[in-house]
Amino acid sequence: MNLIIPIIFITIAIIQLGIFVNSISLIKIYPEEKAIRYWAASLLSGSIGIACIALGSSMLQSLAKGSLFLTFSNIIFFASTIWLILYSKSLKYKISNKDIKLHSFIVIAYGIGFEVVRQNGNFIDRQLFAASCSFLAYLVLLVEIKKQQLYKDSKYLKIFAVTTFIEFILLLIRILILLNNDYGFIDSLNEIPLAPLAMLWLMLIINIWSYIAINGYWTEKIASASTANLIENTKIKILLSEKYKLINSLMTANKTAVSGALSASIAHELNQPLGAMKTNSQHLNLLIKGKKEKILIKNIIKDNDRAAKIIKTLKSMFSNNKSIYRSEIFDAFVQSLEPIFKESVKAKNIRIKFLLNSSAKVNMNTDELRQVFSNLIQNSIDALSMTSKKNKVIEIKTFTKNNKLFCSVTDNGPGISRKMQGKIFKLYESSKISNSGIGLWLSKYIITKHKGSLSINKAYLSGAEFLIELPISINV
Numbered sequence: 001m002n003l004i005i006p007i008i009f010i011t012i013a014i015i016q017l018g019i020f021v022n023s024i025s026l027i028k029i030y031p032e033e034k035a036i037r038y039w040a041a042s043l044l045s046g047s048i049g050i051a052c053i054a055l056g057s058s059m060l061q062s063l064a065k066g067s068l069f070l071t072f073s074n075i076i077f078f079a080s081t082i083w084l085i086l087y088s089k090s091l092k093y094k095i096s097n098k099d100i101k102l103h104s105f106i107v108i109a110y111g112i113g114f115e116v117v118r119q120n121g122n123f124i125d126r127q128l129f130a131a132s133c134s135f136l137a138y139l140v141l142l143v144e145i146k147k148q149q150l151y152k153d154s155k156y157l158k159i160f161a162v163t164t165f166i167e168f169i170l171l172l173i174r175i176l177i178l179l180n181n182d183y184g185f186i187d188s189l190n191e192i193p194l195a196p197l198a199m200l201w202l203m204l205i206i207n208i209w210s211y212i213a214i215n216g217y218w219t220e221k222i223a224s225a226s227t228a229n230l231i232e233n234t235k236i237k238i239l240l241s242e243k244y245k246l247i248n249s250l251m252t253a254n255k256t257a258v259s260g261a262l263s264a265s266i267a268h269e270l271n272q273p274l275g276a277m278k279t280n281s282q283h284l285n286l287l288i289k290g291k292k293e294k295i296l297i298k299n300i301i302k303d304n305d306r307a308a309k310i311i312k313t314l315k316s317m318f319s320n321n322k323s324i325y326r327s328e329i330f331d332a333f334v335q336s337l338e339p340i341f342k343e344s345v346k347a348k349n350i351r352i353k354f355l356l357n358s359s360a361k362v363n364m365n366t367d368e369l370r371q372v373f374s375n376l377i378q379n380s381i382d383a384l385s386m387t388s389k390k391n392k393v394i395e396i397k398t399f400t401k402n403n404k405l406f407c408s409v410t411d412n413g414p415g416i417s418r419k420m421q422g423k424i425f426k427l428y429e430s431s432k433i434s435n436s437g438i439g440l441w442l443s444k445y446i447i448t449k450h451k452g453s454l455s456i457n458k459a460y461l462s463g464a465e466f467l468i469e470l471p472i473s474i475n476v
Contacts, residue, residue: 005189005197009054012204016047019211026218035090039214042083049077050204057189064187066118066126074130075111081137082107087214088144091153106137123186124178127196131175138168156217163210167203174199277304323365323449327473330405331356331398333366337373341381345394350384352377355397360405363473368446372454375439376409376466383413383464405472408457410465421458 020043026036052073060067082103086095110133117129141164145151151158177196186192281304285297334356345352377394384392395410416424425444447454452470 005192006054006058008201009050009204012201012208013047013051013054015208016043016050016211019208019215020044020047022215026215026222029222030218034095035087036218038083038087038090038095039211042080042087043211045076045083046080046207049073049075049080053077062187063189063191064122064185066123068115071111071115071118074114074126075107078110078130078133078137079107081134081141084210085137085141085144088141088148088150091150092148123192124183128175128178131171131178135168135171135175138164138171142168154217154220156213156220159213160210160217163206163213166206167210170199170203170206174203323368325363325365325450327361327363328366330360330362330364330407330470331358333364333369334373334396334398334407337370337377340374341377344381348381348385348392349390350381350392350394353393353395355395358398358400358405360400360472362405362450362470364450364470368449372443372446372468373409375443379439380409380411380413380464383415384411387413400472403472405470407468407470408465409468410460410463412463415461415463416456418458421456424456425454 020040023036023040023043027033027040030036053070056067056070056073057063060070086099086103089095089099113133114126114129117125121129142161145161145164151161174196177193177199181193181195183193277300281297281301285294285301288294288297335354338352338354341352373396377396380394384394389412391412393412396407397410398405398407400406425440444454447468447470450470452468455467455469457465457467
């Protein structure tokens with residue numbers, strides 16, 4: 001028994017000290033939370049008090065007489081219950097200086113009382129005094145828990161309330177056992193009665209459960225706070241994403257509005273000289289008699305009408321007028337583009353190859369799509385004009401897959417830089433200094449209107465490849 005009692009007490013003290021170490025991390029997380037500090041103080045004073053009682057009892061020559069060291073040890077241990085009372089109260093109320101002074105006075109009064117009993121009584125008298133004072137302290141603690149209804153706030157605080165009540169009952173049983181039995185003169189650890197000692201050990205074990213329950217309560221709060229922060233961060237990310245999308249939409253809308261106003265203004269300005277050119281060409285056609293000259297003038301008038309039509313199409317795209325779409329064979333439309341570029345590619349020693357392998361129909365506005373191919377083919381012509389290659393080729397290929405029509409426009413020119421590939425379809429972005437940066441943006445806008453997509457093949461290394469994807473309306 002001499003060794004068993006100190007070993008059990010020291011073990012309990014070490015467990016409480018381990019929980020105290022964990023409470024330090026909680027203090028760092030909640031530096032302004034006074035309740036955690038009171039709980040940590042209870043843990044520390046409880047573990048120190050139990051350890052000192054165990055060491056003091058094992059080194060005493062006479063347990064009946066006790067020592068001043070045991071008095072201080074019991075004071076420190078009793079203070080742990082007082083700190084728990086302050087902890088419970090501080091969960092919902094602010095602890096005032098008056099509260100601190102009152103509870104400090106109670107601890108001091110307990111110490112004085114314990115020392116008086118030690119001087120004038122025996123071992124059982126000290127045990128009765130300590131158990132009775134702890135019984136009253138636990139009664140106050142239970143009243144505080146009931147008053148604040150802490151058991152309703154968390155399942156862990158409910159466990160704390162239950163363990164506190166069990167400790168209260170064990171203290172009562174211990175007092176009754178000490179009162180109802182005559183244990184006689186006790187002077188060594190071997191003579192300590194087992195029944196009240198077992199009650200004390202059981203109470204200390206339940207006390208550990210109380211501290212663990214409190215630790216669980218604060219861990220739960222951290223988890224709830226982390227979840228709340230995660231939800232809040234997710235909401236913030238969503239809001240930021242929506243904000244950037246809105247900003248981008250406004251920027252695009254602003255650019256579109258500027259482009260619309262610009263195209264309307266340009267259309268108005270260009271239509272006048274084009275009209276004058278047509279009138280003058282028609283008049284010149286009446287004056288000239290030569291067949292070759294008449295054919296040339298006729299081509300000028302035809303090109304003039306085509307330019308006027310393009311301007312009209314551009315203007316209508318940015319107006320409230322709805323575009324007219326018709327279901328037409330896509331390959332036939334592409335083939336009709338050949339005469340438009342025939343002379344310009346011939347002059348620059350460029351060949352256009354048509355590899356048309358589709359007979360599918362597409363619901364389209366031919367004037368708008370003509371503008372797309374004009375932009376893509378003209379870009380290829382400009383790119384090939386900068387190379388010294390002998391075999392300069394622009395290839396237009398069509399095929400169908402998964403009820404979609406695909407059309408690729410490729411050239412074997414210098415290609416497009418990686419830096420430019422990511423922003424080539426943005427408004428006012430161009431790899432050419434002399435360009436306005438509207439053509440490809442406008443082309444993508446037109447294809448999107450046709451419920452399709454326009455993209456660049458980043459893996460194509462032999463020049464540049466643009467891929468148009470359109471839904472098929474009717475297969476023939």
